[in-house]
Amino acid sequence: MTKFLLIILNIFLATLCYSQSSNFRAQGYYYKAKELFESDEFEDAIYYAEKSKTTLGGTNYRLQYLHIRILFAADDPIRAEEELTTYFDLVDEKMEPKGFEKNVERLTADETKALTKMMVDIEEEAQLARSRLAYQKVPSILQPKTCYGYSNTNSTPFRFRSSQ
Helix, strand or coil: CHHHHHHHHHHHHHHHHHHHHHHHHHHHHHHHHHHHHHCCCHHHHHHHHHHHHHHHCCCCHHHHHHHHHHHHHCCCHHHHHHHHHHHHHHHCCCCCCCCCHHHCCCCCHHHHHHHHHHHHHHHHHHHHHHHHHHHHHCCHHHCCCEEEEECCCCCCEEEEECCC
């Protein structure tokens, strides 16, 4: 019986140690992504942000905020909008945040303010990117000579003519 309890205790401790190890590894990936983002290496930063999420087994406020900023800076507004939806799922408690150790996952007031400002730009850029993608899928013979869309600086519609 004592041997059985020791085996169970060893399994429990091994699992606990692995769990802590992956949490710290995920946190390391987060800091690597942040460092790469700050040095404008967006593709590598995206890789490490996603690797952090995978290792953590989910996401949290801090990691999600960084991932959104990286994708938007990398000029990928569609994916940034998808990650923004995930962020709101965390806020609305539709999704359980996976925390880093030592409470690094809380956003400061300034970061929350910056994210809410960026949200509008992300949504407008994503809509424009989707319009471009849809336009590119239409055969050139069927494409209109005039195209309508929205500017990314304001919500005023604009019009441009193709050179065909």
